[in-house]
Amino acid sequence: SRVLVTGANGYIAMWVVRTLLEQGYTVRGLVRSLEKGKRLREYFSSYDDKLELAIVEDIMKDGAFDESVKGVDAIEHMASPVTFSAVEPDEYISPAIKGTLGILKSALKFGTNVKRIVITSSVAAIYGTPPKPEHVFDETSWGDESVKIVEEIGKDAPGVVKYRASKTLAEKAAWEFFNQHKSEVQWDLVTLHPPFVIGAPLHEIKSPKDLNVSLQIFYSNLTDASKTEQQLKATYNYVDVRDISKAHVQVLQNDKAAGQRIIIANGASTWQEARNLTSTLRPDLYASGVLPRGKSDLNKTLEYIYSPEKGKKLLGLEYVSQENMIKDTLAVFEARG
Numbered sequence: 001s002r003v004l005v006t007g008a009n010g011y012i013a014m015w016v017v018r019t020l021l022e023q024g025y026t027v028r029g030l031v032r033s034l035e036k037g038k039r040l041r042e043y044f045s046s047y048d049d050k051l052e053l054a055i056v057e058d059i060m061k062d063g064a065f066d067e068s069v070k071g072v073d074a075i076e077h078m079a080s081p082v083t084f085s086a087v088e089p090d091e092y093i094s095p096a097i098k099g100t101l102g103i104l105k106s107a108l109k110f111g112t113n114v115k116r117i118v119i120t121s122s123v124a125a126i127y128g129t130p131p132k133p134e135h136v137f138d139e140t141s142w143g144d145e146s147v148k149i150v151e152e153i154g155k156d157a158p159g160v161v162k163y164r165a166s167k168t169l170a171e172k173a174a175w176e177f178f179n180q181h182k183s184e185v186q187w188d189l190v191t192l193h194p195p196f197v198i199g200a201p202l203h204e205i206k207s208p209k210d211l212n213v214s215l216q217i218f219y220s221n222l223t224d225a226s227k228t229e230q231q232l233k234a235t236y237n238y239v240d241v242r243d244i245s246k247a248h249v250q251v252l253q254n255d256k257a258a259g260q261r262i263i264i265a266n267g268a269s270t271w272q273e274a275r276n277l278t279s280t281l282r283p284d285l286y287a288s289g290v291l292p293r294g295k296s297d298l299n300k301t302l303e304y305i306y307s308p309e310k311g312k313k314l315l316g317l318e319y320v321s322q323e324n325m326i327k328d329t330l331a332v333f334e335a336r337g
C-alpha cells in the first residue's frame, strides 16, 4: 500500500520513510523544494520505483495537499516547525495548525483510499508544570498551560513554550476536525507523542547546525563545558529514532491504535546522567578531554516522566537501549567530525 509522508526530508521522517520502504510500502514523500528532496533521492536510490517525491511549497495554502492525498492508503503527517527561536505566530503556530488541518481537509475531500492518518504530535502537547518531582504524565494530559502563556505574553514567551503551544493547538485542531467529520470519512486518526528523539540521523550533517533541534540539544548537553549544574540536573525523556519510526509504521497495522493518543517513550534521565553513562561507554572521549565530565554526583531526581506504558503495551515493540542509542548517535557525530 501507499503512504504519504509530509516533511519527508526531516530527521524523524527520513527514518519513517526508510522503515516504510523496508517493510514493502510505497512512499509518497512531500518536501518544500526539489533541493530538499535531493538527499532523499540519493539515500534511497535503491528504492527508486517505490519512492515518489512531490513538492508542496507552502503547507499553509488552502488545498495545499489536495493532489498529495489522492491514491494513498495512509498518511504520516510530520511537517511542522521544530524551533525554539520563532518570534511571530506565523513562524510556528500557523504552519503547525494550518498544515495539520490542511491534511485532514484534503483527506476529507480527496482521500478516498485513506484508512488512517497518523499525526506526529509530541509530549510537548502533554506537558504542564509538574505538580511534584517525578510526576508521571500520561495521555490524559494536555499542553493547555503553554497555550495560556503564549496567549497572555505572546512574543515574549520562551521558545520552548511557544513550540509546546504550537503542538498542542495543532493536535487539538486535528481531534476537533476529526470529531466533526468522523461520520463522513472512512479513515481514523492516531497521534503519536515522542519525547526527545535521539539516534543516528540519515539526513546530511556537515556541521552541528545541520542537526535537528533534539539532536542539537543532546549534542550541546554532552559537549558544552559551560553548562550549569541547574542545566545538567534537568530531566529529559528519550526514545531512539529507530523506535519512533517503527511505531509510525506499526500503528498503520494496528486496529487498537484507532482514535488513540500514544506516548512513544523509552525512559527518562538527566543530562548529567547522560554524561555519566557516556563516560562509561566511551572513557576515551573523557580521558582525552574531548567531552566535559560535568559533576558526576549531581542530584538525579527526575522532574517528570512521560509514561511509556500505553505505547509499549499497545505496540509491543522492543526498544533500543539508552546505551545503544547514545553509542550510535556519538558514532555519527564522530564520523562527521
Ligand code: NDP
Pocket: 006, 007, 008, 009, 010, 011, 012, 013, 031, 032, 036, 058, 059, 077, 078, 079, 080, 081, 082, 095, 120, 121, 122, 123, 167, 193, 194, 195, 196, 197, 198, 212, 213, 214, 215
Ligand atoms: P526536522 O526539523 O528534522 O523536520 C521537520 C520537517 O518539517 C522538515 O521536513 C521541515 O521542512 C518541515 N517543516 C517545518 N516547518 C515547515 C513549514 N512551515 N512548512 C512546511 N514544512 C515545514 O524535525 P524532526 O524530524 O525532529 O520532527 C518531525 C516531527 O516530529 C515534527 O512534527 C516534530 O514536532 C515532531 N517531534 C519531534 C521530536 C524530536 O525530538 N525530534 C519530539 C516530538 C515530536 P524543511 O526542511 O523544508 O524546513
